[in-house]
Amino acid sequence: MQYILKRLGFFVVTLWAAMTINFFLPRLMPGNPAIAMMARFHGRLSGAALHSMEVAFGVNTHSGLVPQYFSYLGNSFTGHFGKSLTFFPTTVASVVFGALPWTLGLVGVTTVFAFIVGTLIGIFAAWHRGGRFDSVLPPVFIILSAFPYFFVGLIGILVFAIKLNWLPQGFGYVNGVSPSLSWSFIGDVLSHAVLPGATIIVTSIGGWILTMRNNMISTLSEDYIRMARAKGLSPWRIMLDYAGRNAILPNLTGFGMSLGFVVSGAILVEYVFSYPGVGYMLLQAVLNEDYPLMQTLFLLITVAVLVAVLIVDAVTLVLDPRTRGVS
Amino acid sequence: MSVPALSTTTLPLDREPARRSGGRALFTFVRTVRSSRKAVFGLAVLMILVVLALFPGQIAPDSPSAEIFGPGLGPSAAHWFGTTSYGQDIFSQFVWGTRVSLIIAVIAGILATVLSVVIGVSAAYLGGIADGVLSLFTDVFLVIPAFPLVVVIAAYSKNGGTAIIIAVLVATGWSYGARQLRAQALSLRNRDFLVAAQLRGERRLKIIVSEILPTMTSLIVANFLGAAVYSVLAAAGLQFIGIGNVNTESWGTMLYWAQNNEALVSGIPLWAIAPGLGIALLGGAFALLNYAFDEISNPALSPARRKVRRR
Numbered sequence: 001m002q003y004i005l006k007r008l009g010f011f012v013v014t015l016w017a018a019m020t021i022n023f024f025l026p027r028l029m030p031g032n033p034a035i036a037m038m039a040r041f042h043g044r045l046s047g048a049a050l051h052s053m054e055v056a057f058g059v060n061t062h063s064g065l066v067p068q069y070f071s072y073l074g075n076s077f078t079g080h081f082g083k084s085l086t087f088f089p090t091t092v093a094s095v096v097f098g099a100l101p102w103t104l105g106l107v108g109v110t111t112v113f114a115f116i117v118g119t120l121i122g123i124f125a126a127w128h129r130g131g132r133f134d135s136v137l138p139p140v141f142i143i144l145s146a147f148p149y150f151f152v153g154l155i156g157i158l159v160f161a162i163k164l165n166w167l168p169q170g171f172g173y174v175n176g177v178s179p180s181l182s183w184s185f186i187g188d189v190l191s192h193a194v195l196p197g198a199t200i201i202v203t204s205i206g207g208w209i210l211t212m213r214n215n216m217i218s219t220l221s222e223d224y225i226r227m228a229r230a231k232g233l234s235p236w237r238i239m240l241d242y243a244g245r246n247a248i249l250p251n252l253t254g255f256g257m258s259l260g261f262v263v264s265g266a267i268l269v270e271y272v273f274s275y276p277g278v279g280y281m282l283l284q285a286v287l288n289e290d291y292p293l294m295q296t297l298f299l300l301i302t303v304a305v306l307v308a309v310l311i312v313d314a315v316t317l318v319l320d321p322r323t324r325g326v327s
Numbered sequence: 328m329s330v331p332a333l334s335t336t337t338l339p340l341d342r343e344p345a346r347r348s349g350g351r352a353l354f355t356f357v358r359t360v361r362s363s364r365k366a367v368f369g370l371a372v373l374m375i376l377v378v379l380a381l382f383p384g385q386i387a388p389d390s391p392s393a394e395i396f397g398p399g400l401g402p403s404a405a406h407w408f409g410t411t412s413y414g415q416d417i418f419s420q421f422v423w424g425t426r427v428s429l430i431i432a433v434i435a436g437i438l439a440t441v442l443s444v445v446i447g448v449s450a451a452y453l454g455g456i457a458d459g460v461l462s463l464f465t466d467v468f469l470v471i472p473a474f475p476l477v478v479v480i481a482a483y484s485k486n487g488g489t490a491i492i493i494a495v496l497v498a499t500g501w502s503y504g505a506r507q508l509r510a511q512a513l514s515l516r517n518r519d520f521l522v523a524a525q526l527r528g529e530r531r532l533k534i535i536v537s538e539i540l541p542t543m544t545s546l547i548v549a550n551f552l553g554a555a556v557y558s559v560l561a562a563a564g565l566q567f568i569g570i571g572n573v574n575t576e577s578w579g580t581m582l583y584w585a586q587n588n589e590a591l592v593s594g595i596p597l598w599a600i601a602p603g604l605g606i607a608l609l610g611g612a613f614a615l616l617n618y619a620f621d622e623i624s625n626p627a628l629s630p631a632r633r634k635v636r637r638r
Contacts, residue, residue: 014467021476025483139365142618146610148560150567151582151603158591158599214621256470264474268564272586282475283568286482294482298475305472 007313011306018302022295023072027065076299084285084293092296095281100300103277106193107266110200115255118205122212123244127235129217138213141206149265153199153272160195168192169273196273200266211254215247222246249320256312259305278304360619369615372608379425387422391415391576408597411584420581421601427577428609431489431562435496436555442497443504443550444540450505451512452535458509465505473499477561481570488572492565496558504550511546515539545620552617559610578602 084092125134161169168191219225220243228238267279274280278297285293360366379386395414402409408417450461477495484491515521524534540547565571566579573580585591585599 010463010466013463014470017467018471021471022479025480138618139615142365142614143607143611146556146560146614147607148563148567148603148610150564151599151606154582154586154591154599154603158596162592210618259472263472264561267474267478268567271568279475282478286478286568286570289482291483294479298479301472301475302470305470309470 003317004313007310011310014306015303018299019073019076022076022299023069026291084290087293092292095293096278096296096300099276099278099281099297102275103266103270103279104304106196106270106275106277107200107263107279110197111204111259111266114201114205115208117201118208119212119248119251121205122209123216123239123247125209126213126216126220126247127239127243134213138210141209145203145206147203148268149199149203150268150272152203153196153269156195156199157272167195192275196269196275199269199272203265208251208255211251212247215250216243219243219247245319249316252312252316252319256309259308263301263305360616363619365615366619369612369619372612373616376425376429376605376609376612379422380429383419383423383426387416387419389416389419391419391423392574402597408601409595411588411590411595411598413584417581417595417598417601420576421578421605423576424578424581424602425605425609427489427575428559428562428579428606431493431496431577432555432559432609432613435493435500435558435562436551438493438497439500439554439558440504440547440551442501443508443554444547446501447505447508448512448535448539448543451509451516452531452539454516462506462509465502465509468499468502469506474561474564477565478568478570481565489575492562492571493558496561500554500557500561504554507550508543508546511543512539515542549617549620552613552620556610556613556617559606559613563606578605 084090084095087095121137125131125137128134157169160167222243225238225243228242233242263279266277267282269275270277270279271283278301282294282297282301284290285297360370383391392415408421410416411420446461446465450458450465453461477499480495480498481491521534521538524538529538562577563579563582566573566575566577567582567586569583573583579602581602582599585595585602588595588598590596590598
């Protein structure tokens with residue numbers, strides 16, 4: 001219980017930190033860049049929408065910093081993020097929620113897949129330590145993980161889309177088709193997801209393999225493993241139930257912590273493939289100086305990572321009895 | 328950007344550290360490199376890139392920016408990697424680009440490491456409320472997705488150039504190292520040699536600098552290497568999307584122009600491939616060295632019992 005409360009507390013503090021960063025960044029920059037942006041809204045906005053954005057960026061308001069800060073926090077919690085400059089007059093909230101499913105589908109699925117498969121490969125590599133498998137894979141993946149995500153994506157496009165013409169070059173689905181729940185549309189979406197998905201998997205799986213392998217090697221030298229062997233348990237049971245289950249614990253924490261980095265890389269993958277997700281929107285917002293959209297997407301990405309961290313915490317709770325017994 | 332995953336999350340908490348006097352970082356470095364083939368390879372690649380960065384004019388005499396050749400030429404004896412659609416020599420751009428990419432990696436890596444050491448070690452050494460606050464601060468920065476934050480900061484400070492990029496990379500790159508260093512410093516706290524130093528009446532700062540830090544050399548070096556990999560990749564990503572000064576001679580900027588001119592489709596793939604491989608080589612060299620240091624400073628590869636630390 002105490003563990004859960006602690007983690008929830010961390011969630012709230014981090015969220016607050018992200019919102020505070022959002023609030024102060026434009027104000028800290030020399031000559032508040034948002035003023036120029038607000039000028040471009042001139043005459044297009046009125047009433048409450050205008051006011052909430054003036055509060056968010058500190059433009060044209062006569063109230064002090066502290067009241068501005070609190071009304072900004074209030075607006076954020078009630079979902080009043082203002083309008084998007086790029087997609088005017090659409091509200092920021094609806095742009096963001098249109099992009100979210102694409103990212104969750106692409107980045108969410110591939111990240112979890114890379115983690116699970118990478119962990120399994122790591123377990124096998126450590127179990128057969130020094131074998132052929134183990135001596136080839138780690139160096140290969142160290143090198144691979146040094147490749148920028150977007151560069152792997154570019155090479156993927158060059159080889160599979162341009163040279164071989166097997167897969168589409170980008171976008172979420174064929175241009176001009178209206179999204180529907182038909183089989184052909186789903187197939188279309190899947191074929192568009194193959195290249196960006198493979199890019200994320202190839203560049204992120206190496207880290208999981210390496211860390212899992214190293215954790216596993218140190219776990220295998222524990223006394224309880226020797227004990228399990230002495231009892232004559234089957235190798236599979238020792239590998240997965242005894243060693244694997246314990247070795248994965250530090251990696252789970254690592255998974256939660258590294259998610260932010262995976263999401264970061266995925267942003268560039270979406271950009272390279274013009275994939276209509278959150279990361280692509282974020283970069284569009286940056287290029288168009290659409291600060292309201294940019295702020296909201298940054299908040300949303302942070303929330304997504306935090307939720308994932310909470311889920312990881314819950315899994316840890318299940319796998320590691322020690323976290324349950326704290327209080 | 329999966330940098331943190333490269334070094335393991337386990338730490339040599341219970342291992343008795345070899346006690347060394349200060350200023351032996353170089354010795355540790357040389358010994359580690361000599362002990363591993365991966366490290367030798369990584370160092371060799373790094374050295375080649377350093378040479379390119381130091382003497383670009385001697386290696387590639389053509390100007391990297393002058394638009395004086397035929398546009399979109401294929402590779403030839405005159406232009407090893409061909410020319411861009413603007414008629415610039417791609418090989419020259421590649422060689423000259425090494426400098427900025429390397430400088431960003433090294434400076435951002437060093438500054439981020441210094442910040443990690445200061446925050447991580449003081450958290451562990453001060454303990455109590457100070458530790459709680461600093462650890463929370465570290466964890467918050469660890470979880471907030473770095474790259475979107477970098478993008479947001481860089482977007483507000485337009486045309487900031489290389490200095491701004493380095494500053495954001497440091498601000499977002501220190502937290503992982505601080506967490507690791509704190510954990511190791513905690514494990515040192517009650518060691519005999521520290522107690523002895525306290526009993527001798529040494530000042531706190533002196534104990535930290537001349538007793539604690541030398542025992543953590545390999546972890547600090549590993550952290551520098553990790554931060555450098557992160558900086559290489561993140562800087563390339565930022566330059567690729569056109570943040571910062573797009574007229575800098577760097578690999579990320581090359582990729583930006585290549586992408587904007589659709590180099591892959593229009594038959595000049597080397598314009599994008601050369602800088603991409605450069606980034607991968609530089610990142611890979613740091614990562615291989617990092618892995619070698621991990622093997623030294625991590626008991627995972629020299630069996631030792633350890634506890635999983637929970638907060």
